Amino acid sequence: MSVTRREMIKMTAAGFAAAALNIPFAGTSHASEDVVDVDKWIKGTCRFCGTGCGVYVGVKNGRVAAIRGNPQAATNFGFLCVKGFKGYMSMYHPDRLKYPLVRGADDKFKRVSWDEALNLVAKKFMELQQKHGKDAVAYYGSGQCMTEESYTFNKLWKGGFGSNMVDGNPRLCMASAVGGYVTTFGTDEPAGSYADIEKARTFFLVGSNLSECHPIIFRRVTRQKLSNPDNIKVIVCEPRLTSTARIADIWLPADPGTDLAVFHCMAREIVKNNWVDKWYIENLCRFTTGTQVVDFAAYTQFLEQFTPEAVEKLTRCPAANIVEAARLFATQGPTMSLWTMGLNQRTRGVWANNLVHNLHLITGNICKEGADSFSLTGQPNACGGVRETGSLSHLLPGTRPVANPAVREQVEKAWKIPAGKIDPKPGFHTMEMFAKLGAENDASKPLKGMFITTTNPAQSLPNCHKYHKGMKESFLVVADIFPTRTTQLADVILPAAFIYEKGGVYGCSERRSQLTSKCTDPPGEAKPDLWIAAQLAKRMGLEKLIPWNGDDPAANYKMAWDDYRECVKMTEHSLYGITYDRLLKMEEGLQWPCPDEKSPGTARRYVRGKDPIMDMPEIVKVPPQALIYFYADQKHEGRANVFLRPYKGPEEPPDKEYPFFLTTGRVIEQWHSGTMTMRVPEIARSQPNAYVEIHPSDAKQYGINNGDLVKMISRRGFNILPARVVKSSLPGILFVPWFDQDWDRMINRVTIDAFDDGSKQPEFKICAVRIERFGDPKDVADMTVISSVDTPFPSRA
Ligand code: SF4
Known part of the structure; x- marks a missing residue:
């Protein structure tokens, strides 16, 4: 069946929700259209993003034949996006590697x-x-x-x-998110949960095109907004007028890499108007330059340089929007921030994370229902598999x-x-x-x-x-x-x-x-x-260390999991109580900390009565009277750090030779480098190739029409891409999705490999490029995949 992108989006449930808000799409659906008469349904999760949507996998004659959303999953309530219900089809593609x-x-x-x-x-x-x-x-x-x-x-x-x-x-x-949580709170990962979405009254969506990258989370946010459109407010800080930005009450279109100034400016307005939470400031915050602890007065003084007018000049973000965003953030709470790569894939990624946490700390918008500073992870198991296992x-x-x-x-x-x-x-x-x-x-x-x-x-x-x-x-x-x-x-x-x-x-x-x-x-x-x-391991003489090498995968995985549970048992990340038996029975899984098998898991950390670690002196010492306490604080004072980070822009801002910002990202249909999703025909036809989005005024200046081929050149390499002339990219900003494997459209031949000093995460999101018209429109919907192991690697740079 051939499905166009428009048809794919139209058939999805949140597509209708999005339509109600007059935005282009969200792309979620209740269940696979391939729900068929299967032999059995087996519980599992989707593997195509970090949302963690619960699924049921339909098996017929020993083959996976369908996927449907698990209505009892706390992450997605049965809804899935196109990757969730179609992505499994790549399993049966003839290109599968079958032999060593x-x-x-x-x-x-x-x-x-x-x-x-x-x-x-x-x-x-x-x-x-x-x-x-x-x-x-x-x-x-x-x-x-x-x-x-x-x-x-x-x-x-x-x-x-x-x-x-x-x-x-x-x-x-995600390394900058880790760096942000660790430097601010002393330990990684959010305090709250997705369930805060349904309690929040203001959303701060920053550096995230949620509608394409986390469509099920976007669905939850849009539903919350639709439940009370006049009183639930959405602020979006994002340099493109994305489908996410289209639901915003306030849009903050700061130029790529300049948002540190916007966050400080919001903090300045909050302090100036006394919208702060005094109890949080006195009891839970520590103001610091990173090397020196200072007081609130010094923080106030530091913020003075970030006036709305000065910040507008620096960022191109309207001053009035920043002021209104600050007011909503601080006074229309509880407020929940959600972000991903736009904040993380930066040379100042850790600082950007710190400054969003600052806003939550000074306004008391954390450790309460509906209030959290929440990093969405990109990959399905970046948190559980890599961050938490310390890999x-x-x-x-x-x-x-x-x-x-x-x-x-x-x-x-x-x-x-x-x-x-x-x-x-x-x-x-x-x-x-x-x-x-x-x-x-x-x-x-x-x-x-x-x-x-x-x-x-x-x-x-x-x-x-x-x-x-x-x-x-x-x-x-x-x-x-x-x-x-x-x-x-x-x-x-x-x-x-x-x-x-x-x-x-x-x-x-x-x-x-x-x-x-x-x-x-x-x-x-x-x-x-x-x-x-x-x-x-066995062949390298390490079988004793890693003995789970038998032929039964279920037994091997359970042995490894139990070994891991034991290893982190006495830590504030404890998931000792998350056993295979419990996970098999529970439709929605379990949230750590979960220190024993009776623990129901933890939806909110650092809060007495909600977080079991607060009452485990053998792991952390928390004063008995403390109701909220950041127990991973390296100074053992139960405080979080509010940072006076100086302003720094991107590593490679545009200049005369390379006058455009390039920013990259995902599209809803494709997963990462397209290895799997490009092998699902419906998905590949819907979004077959990368392209460059150009604002009409820039296109006019360079004589580029919609569909023309554009040569985009950075200091490192070039791409040749069809142009999409759209108003969603502001003048001076170009956008290219990164899934395409074609050598001429592989955008990472152009991006910069400078990285954040702290997190070592590269600045994929921002580099400087120039463009020239390369040729007339040409059909490049070739759905390129590397189909054979013997396909030669391109010899040209
Ligand atoms: S790709 Fe993400 S949002 Fe889509 S179904 Fe899978 S986990 Fe859910």
């Missing part, structure tokens, strides 16, 4: 047995480690792996090899720093490894990893090998072609379900199982863990990543 492959001397891949492939990987990794040291081989994981898988690879590297060369793609999407180069399970000796000691005991085995020095973060990956004989490249799973860095890294040489010249092992730009550079390809072919736990943005049960077998000889990790 090893690159031969003729540069072609040849099929080998699992034993041959795993023995080769184990032998080569051990050789590299012996010759170049324990840190010569890295693991690069994904926010799409199951929690048990990320935990196991992390344990193998840090506990088995004694190497912290572990990182993953959440570094590219980044500087962390250990429980999102605790590897540099902390007490944390290392506790984890070494839990893992039953010798004291001192875990290296205190953090490994390389993602950008450093790929910069230092290279050939064995290249002395400038300390990383000689890498194991990559469930991600496609050859396409998803910023300024990606800079890193292709290192991937090609090192010993690269890639586990995935389809050929990708990254498998094109691999030495060994391992065929992996899809979520519904193995099962396991995902943890979504609201600290909620949910279990998916295995629904069907993987194709050919494809295997679960957990089995691959455990078999690799």
Whole structure:
């Protein structure tokens, strides 16, 4: 069936909700149109974004035949977006990788047995480690792996090899949110839950095109708005007039990378008009420059520079809108902020997160119903799988720093490894990893090998072609379900199982863990990543550390999960009470902290009577009289930091030579690099290729008409893209979605790889480009995918 984008959107439930607000679309639906007479329905979660929508997977004759939303799931109440109800179809695409492959001397891949492939990987990794040291081989994981898988690879590297060369793609999407929570509150992840959406009276949607990137959350926000349109207010801070911005009562169109000034200006208005919450300021806030604690008067003084008029000049955001946004934020609460990559993928990402938290702290809009400062995660298991298991180069399970000796000691005991085995020095973060990956004989490249799973860095890294040489010249092992730009550079390809072919736990943005049960077998000889990790461990003499290498995936995943629960039992991230048995029975999963099997989980942290950790002195010490207490405060005062961060703009603002801002993002139909969603014909036809959005005034100046090909050039590379001349992108700002695998439309050949000093997250969202008309309209709806492992990598830059 061929479905146009318009038809796809029209047939969805929130499409109607959006229509009521006179916005273009939301794209959600109650259930799959493919609901058929199936043999059984199996509970699980969607794997195509961080919302964590609950699904039922319909199985007929041993094959997945349909998906429907789980009406009892607390995340989505049965609603799904197009990826949720169509994305599974990619499982049966003929391009699926089915057998282990090893690159031969003729540069072609040849099929080998699992034993041959795993023995080769184990032998080569051990050789590299012996010759170049324990840190010569890295693991690069994904926010799409199951929690048990990320935990196991992390344990193998840090506990088995004694190497912290572990990182993953959440570094590219959520690291600044982690940095923001940790520096402000002392620990990662939000205080509240999605349920705050239905209690909020004002929404601050910032750096997020919610309607396309988190459509089910957008549906909840639009429903709340529609329930009382005059009194529920929506503020959107976003440089494009997106479909999200169209529901706004107040739109703050600040230029990319300038919003730090907007947040400080809002704080200034709040302080100036005495819209602050004095009790929060006196009892829960600590004002700090980052190096020095100051008082509220110093904060007030610091804010003085951010007058609405000065900020309008700097950001192009109307002063009156900022003032009104500040009033609504502070006086029409409870207020809930929601954000994603627009705040995180920045060289000042941590600071941007800090400044949004500031607004909540000074107005008392946190730790109350409907009030929260809430980062939405991009990937389905970036929170549960990578942040919480500590599968980044500087962390250990429980999102605790590897540099902390007490944390290392506790984890070494839990893992039953010798004291001192875990290296205190953090490994390389993602950008450093790929910069230092290279050939064995290249002395400038300390990383000689890498194991990559469930991600496609050859396409998803910023300024990606800079890193292709290192991937090609090192010993690269890639586990995935389809050929990708990254498998094109691999030495060994391992065929992996899809979520519904193995099962396991995902943890979504609201600290909620949910279990998916295995629904069907993987194709050919494809295997679960957990089995691959455990078999690799066995071949490297580490079977005792990771013994879950049997043939029963359910038993293996449960063993790994129980090992993880035990490891984080006595932490404020405890999910000891979240057992497989409970997850199997519960339709909506459980939110940590959940320290024992009687705990119902925690919807709101830091509040007495709501958060069990408040009454666990063996984990944190909270004064008995404290009703709200930020117990992870590093100074043990129960306060959160309100930062006086100086203003800094983007790394590469437009100039005479490169006069445009380029910003990138997702579209509702496509997931990340399009590896799976581009293989669902209905989705691919609906959104077949990337394009560049240009404002009509800019298009006119460059003689560009709708559909014309545009050459877009940055200091790093170029793309050739069809133009969409639309008013949603403001003059001087261009937008390109990033899913397209076509070499000429792979936008990460253009983006910048500068990164945030604190979080090490790159500034995908902002760089400077110039454009020129390249040619007449041409049909580029070619739905490009890398369809064969032997498709040669482009030789031109
Ligand atoms: S909103 Fe996210 S989790 Fe929910 S169905 Fe869509 S892609 Fe899946």
